Amino acid sequence: MKGTDVTEQARVSIKNLSAWFGEHQVLFDINASIRDKWVTAIIGPSGCGKSTFIRCLNRMHETVPGARMKGRVLLDDEDIYKSSVDPVSIRRRIGMVFQKPNPFPTMSIFDNVVAGLRLSGQARRVNLNEIVERCLKQAALWSQVKDRLKEPGAGLSGGQQQRLCIARALAVEPEVLLMDEPCSALDPAATQRIEDLIFELKKNYAIVIVTHNMQQASRISEHTGFFLNGELVEFGETSQIFTTPGDKRTEDYITGRFG
Amino acid sequence: MMDQAKGQSRARKIKARLFYLACLSAIIISLGALAVLLTDMFIRGFGSLSLSFLTSFPSRFPAKAGIKSAIFGTIWMMSLTALFCIPIGISTAIFLEEYTGNSRLAAFIKINISNLAGVPSIVYGFLGLAVFVRALSFNRSVLSGSLTLALLVMPIVIVSSQEAIRVVPRALREASYALGGTRWQTIRRVVLPSSFPGIVTGVILALSRAIGETAPLIMIGALTFIAFVPDGPFSEFTALPIQIFNWVPRPQAGFHQVAAAGVLVLLGIIFFMNGIASIIRNRFERH
Ligand SMILES: Nc1ncnc2c1ncn2[C@@H]1O[C@H](COP(=O)(O)OP(=O)(O)OP(=O)(O)O)[C@@H](O)[C@H]1O
Ligand SMILES: [Mg+2]
Numbered sequence: 001m002k003g004t005d006v007t008e009q010a011r012v013s014i015k016n017l018s019a020w021f022g023e024h025q026v027l028f029d030i031n032a033s034i035r036d037k038w039v040t041a042i043i044g045p046s047g048c049g050k051s052t053f054i055r056c057l058n059r060m061h062e063t064v065p066g067a068r069m070k071g072r073v074l075l076d077d078e079d080i081y082k083s084s085v086d087p088v089s090i091r092r093r094i095g096m097v098f099q100k101p102n103p104f105p106t107m108s109i110f111d112n113v114v115a116g117l118r119l120s121g122q123a124r125r126v127n128l129n130e131i132v133e134r135c136l137k138q139a140a141l142w143s144q145v146k147d148r149l150k151e152p153g154a155g156l157s158g159g160q161q162q163r164l165c166i167a168r169a170l171a172v173e174p175e176v177l178l179m180d181e182p183c184s185a186l187d188p189a190a191t192q193r194i195e196d197l198i199f200e201l202k203k204n205y206a207i208v209i210v211t212h213n214m215q216q217a218s219r220i221s222e223h224t225g226f227f228l229n230g231e232l233v234e235f236g237e238t239s240q241i242f243t244t245p246g247d248k249r250t251e252d253y254i255t256g257r258f259g
Numbered sequence: 260m261m262d263q264a265k266g267q268s269r270a271r272k273i274k275a276r277l278f279y280l281a282c283l284s285a286i287i288i289s290l291g292a293l294a295v296l297l298t299d300m301f302i303r304g305f306g307s308l309s310l311s312f313l314t315s316f317p318s319r320f321p322a323k324a325g326i327k328s329a330i331f332g333t334i335w336m337m338s339l340t341a342l343f344c345i346p347i348g349i350s351t352a353i354f355l356e357e358y359t360g361n362s363r364l365a366a367f368i369k370i371n372i373s374n375l376a377g378v379p380s381i382v383y384g385f386l387g388l389a390v391f392v393r394a395l396s397f398n399r400s401v402l403s404g405s406l407t408l409a410l411l412v413m414p415i416v417i418v419s420s421q422e423a424i425r426v427v428p429r430a431l432r433e434a435s436y437a438l439g440g441t442r443w444q445t446i447r448r449v450v451l452p453s454s455f456p457g458i459v460t461g462v463i464l465a466l467s468r469a470i471g472e473t474a475p476l477i478m479i480g481a482l483t484f485i486a487f488v489p490d491g492p493f494s495e496f497t498a499l500p501i502q503i504f505n506w507v508p509r510p511q512a513g514f515h516q517v518a519a520a521g522v523l524v525l526l527g528i529i530f531f532m533n534g535i536a537s538i539i540r541n542r543f544e545r546h
Contacts, residue, residue: 088436088440098434102433104435104448106453106455115435116439120439168434172439
């Protein structure tokens with residue numbers, strides 16, 4: 001594996017991570033570092049384990065019945081899989097936007113955005129109206145929903161629902177943000193807004209984004225990891241991966257020769 | 260080639276038509292039987308339906324007989340039954356679905372709860388007689404009756420709540436977990452609100468079943484002449500189905516009329532409960 005040494009400023013370090021669904025191993029001995037204030041793009045063909053990888057970073061993988069993992073994931077040098085660590089506290093620090101939009105159907109748009117704050121008991125201490133407006137603006141949704149915040153979140157279009165989920169993840173102000181194909185259902189304008197948002201957010205956060213869009217990966221990320229069949233084939237600086245990939249398979253994938 | 264294809268599509272159309280007719284006749288038969296029954300009750304009982312019928316106690320004279328004590332008994336009993344079976348039933352369903360996982364013991368318990376739903380009600384009557392009336396000496400009280408009925412319909416509440424909880428998509432639970440929700444918060448704020456319409460439907464179904472049950476109440480000895488309104492959970496009581504059962508075998512035709520009128524009242528209450536259930540369902544499912 002080729003790449004620059006980034007363990008210095010690593011926010012999240014992944015060491016010898018393997019993951020299984022039942023007997024089916026889907027990740028093989030992954031090593032990588034997520035740097036603070038950088039965007040890390042995860043690319044690779046469908047089914048190669050990208051979602052599983054980022055779900056291991058906030059302990060969501062283990063919520064699937066029969067799923068297990070091995071290895072270590074360090075958040076600021078603390079192993080998040082240590083038995084004394086409460087997964088709930090980890091998930092509050094590492095936010096996630098899922099591949100499929102999943103707003104709470106019984107809650108209004110407003111309540112969806114502040115759902116995380118209510119869960120963690122912070123809702124009473126802050127001005128919810130302000131937070132809702134700020135997060136919906138960041139997620140490029142405010143202008144479309146500002147007059148119907150009391151309507152159910154399930155009444156939005158697929159792309160709007162995805163942006164609602166982004167706003168919901170932002171409201172709890174996590175330290176690391178994991179985004180699983182956040183733009184796959186968005187039109188070019190909304191995609192642009194989300195990319196602007198990522199640009200804005202990375203001043204304060206470490207961001208991991210799964211994407212099938214090579215241009216997007218090269219536009220917004222500093223780091224890129226290429227997965228193939230559960231292995232991290234290559235991980236390194238985006239400019240270098242997209243210009244002089246170290247592995248023939250990476251080159252084939254980004255030039256569209258397979259996958 | 261063309262002719263064959265045409266023939267095939269013709270055969271398909273005929274089959275579809277036949278199936279449609281079969282379904283239609285099934286509906287007509289079942290609804291027809293119900294309609295005949297209702298009309299019969301209506302013709303016989305409507306004449307006796309009056310305010311004084313609702314507000315008088317039972318009597319030896321059919322013209323004076325009313326269902327005041329039965330209505331109050333039924334209200335008392337349904338309230339207590341709901342009080343016992345709703346919280347216990349829903350908590351059991353939550354526990355079985357959310358906390359037990361797929362262990363053998365849990366699977367065993369789940370299967371047996373479904374089996375309990377099929378146990379004849381008279382068996383629960385025996386149980387109520389042995390446990391509540393005799394062992395705990397609650398006697399023939401409203402309390403004994405409602406505890407017995409609560410046991411009888413508990414499996415319905417549990418099974419339908421389990422089903423409602425099970426269909427809440429994984430993605431919603433995941434959304435809650437990913438926001439830092441604990442298991443209980445996820446159940447409380449995401450799972451229960453989403454499964455609420457299904458749970459309410461199950462509860463109303465269970466209570467509609469309980470309100471018409473006669474056999475277990477007769478078993479625990481509620482078939483007596485009661486001309487007073489229950490004044491507490493330990494009071495003796497009668498209930499609508501028992502009062503009806505009491506009138507039907509009597510020789511005087513007048514009693515058959517008041518029995519039919521009682522049936523109309525009972526049906527009215529059940530339709531009312533189901534109406535409430537569908538209103539709740541519609542209101543929440545739109546969201
Ligand atoms: N809940 C599950 N149970 C069993 N196997 C699963 C489950 N989820 C994913 N897998 C398997 O794990 C492997 C990796 O899946 P994953 O979702 O991580 O792929 P992905 O790279 O995110 O794909 P895509 O680009 O299509 O989203 C696949 O082979 C998939 O079949
Ligand atoms: Mg995926």
